[in-house]
Amino acid sequence: MEIVLSQIKKRFGDLQAVKTLSFTVKQGEFVSLLGPSGCGKTTLLRMLAGIETPDSGEIAFGDTVIFSSEKNIMMPPQKRNIGMVFQDFALWPHMTVFENVAYSLRARKQKKQLQEKVMEALRSVQLEPLWERYPHQLSGGQQQRVAFARAIVNKPGIILLDEPLSALDATLRDDMRLLLQRLVKRMGMTAIYVTHDQSEAMAMSDRIVVMTKGEVIQMDTPEMIYHYPVNETVARFVGKGSIVTGTPCTQLGQSGFQLGQEAFLAARQAALFPQGKEVQTVIRPETVDVSLQQSDHRVTGKVETISYLGERYEGTLKIANTDVVLHFYSTKRIETGTTVYVRIHSDQIHVLQSKGGAYETA
Ligand SMILES: Nc1ncnc2c1ncn2[C@@H]1O[C@H](COP(=O)(O)OP(=O)(O)O)[C@@H](O)[C@H]1O
Ligand SMILES: [Mg+2]
Known part of the structure; x- marks a missing residue:
């Protein structure tokens, strides 16, 4: 009924x-x-x-x-x-x-x-x-x-x-x-x-x-x-993840979000939003790609917590020179305190509507 x-x-x-x-x-x-x-x-x-x-x-x-x-x-x-x-x-x-x-x-x-x-x-x-x-x-x-x-x-x-x-x-x-x-x-x-x-x-x-x-x-x-x-x-x-304030911009030809003064988080999706205007993003753990190797377009972070869930590990890391803490998943244990290199690997970042007006999301 x-x-x-x-x-x-x-x-x-x-x-x-x-x-x-x-x-x-x-x-x-x-x-x-x-x-x-x-x-x-x-x-x-x-x-x-x-x-x-x-x-x-x-x-x-x-x-x-x-x-x-x-x-x-x-x-x-x-x-x-x-x-x-x-x-x-x-x-x-x-x-x-x-x-x-x-x-x-x-x-x-x-x-x-x-x-x-x-x-x-x-x-x-x-x-x-x-x-x-x-x-x-x-x-x-x-x-x-x-x-x-x-x-x-x-x-x-x-x-x-x-x-x-x-x-x-x-x-x-x-x-x-x-x-x-x-x-x-x-x-x-x-x-x-x-x-x-x-x-x-x-x-x-x-x-x-x-x-x-x-x-x-x-x-x-x-x-x-x-x-x-x-x-x-x-x-x-609803769901795990972090709410992160960032500014959509381009660095060395790559789209991403500028976090604070020093950290740039590469994410293709940033190109879809007005450049230079601060937005709030929702970053879910499955979109955070963590690597132990330094490579292009990655930002440095330090692992703060790690816990074993059976099928995988779940952790949090802090992006260097910011207060930004991201949740991530990993197939192997990465000890607390380890320096890692981070990229947002999918187009799954969701940008919340700003106070000034609605943004279209991809
Ligand atoms: N019969 C009642 N008299 C006075 N206050 C009530 C009564 N029933 C519920 N409330 C109040 O209304 C609010 C919503 O309660 P409720 O519907 O039980 O919430 P929920 O089920 O989401 O936990 C609460 O602040 C509760 O204290
Ligand atoms: Mg109830």
Whole structure:
């Protein structure tokens, strides 16, 4: 089901928790709300669920307006055809797995094929054999799967998930991610997934809504958000890398960015921007080419940190005579303190929009 939010606002006392927010989630789309703690993600989800009432604006699910301040519409939660999953699972401790999942069907007096529906939901999260257990007899991952089963037993058109994996350990989280992603797509549900974990949002979503302080800063595919962040906040929040101030110019026939007085960082892309005018660039680690050999068009740097990630090394280096610190990847260990020669080897530098006006990026 499509979700359309128009001009939604919510205030708690003096705090404007959500500021005039509008966006559309397409039918069957998996969208993440990504932002730091306190930016209004849960509040937004609760307004979609009908647990919280917006101060103004309109929300529609498909052709149905479920909230409108103007038309005085506020559809109660149980009529909204949504499933919800929370961080803390929120299972009833005194009920079996079966009864936890059956609860919402019983509450709606949907007794027909109750057993089949519950068992089907449990099967889809691979928990069928454990239907008689109580929550305390289950692991954290199993409890969270019960919570998923409970959310989907009514076959809702929309599923809302509020940091559902954050209470699980890292390995389990990866498995659950895949299970959840497959399940949501297979059932054709429209999903809104709240997280403060950028890698989770990048891995799972069709599109990401980046929020801070009750506002949407950017809504786009993970790839676009990574390569073309609209501003510094998004660039810092999503992906590794450095924000570097430089001046596009040419040295010895080579385009690049002048950093401070003495360092010139060769990068072909610099030719695309007004020469001599300072810009802010986002330099991701995969674009930083580090060599132990001196050669043309390379600037000197010193390795500050290095860590081993299994498939490669990840480090930071400081460009000589500047405060610029760049992140880089390497296939071999380069000890801290080593002098290296640096070049930006791809055309992947992203230049952030300047205050004076927008720049076109390649
Ligand atoms: N019922 C409430 N009463 C007062 N303030 C609230 C209430 N719910 C949330 N807030 C405040 O609104 C802001 C956004 O909260 P929330 O939506 O929970 O953020 P997030 O989920 O992004 O961490 C926070 O500053 C929070 O303290
Ligand atoms: Mg929250």
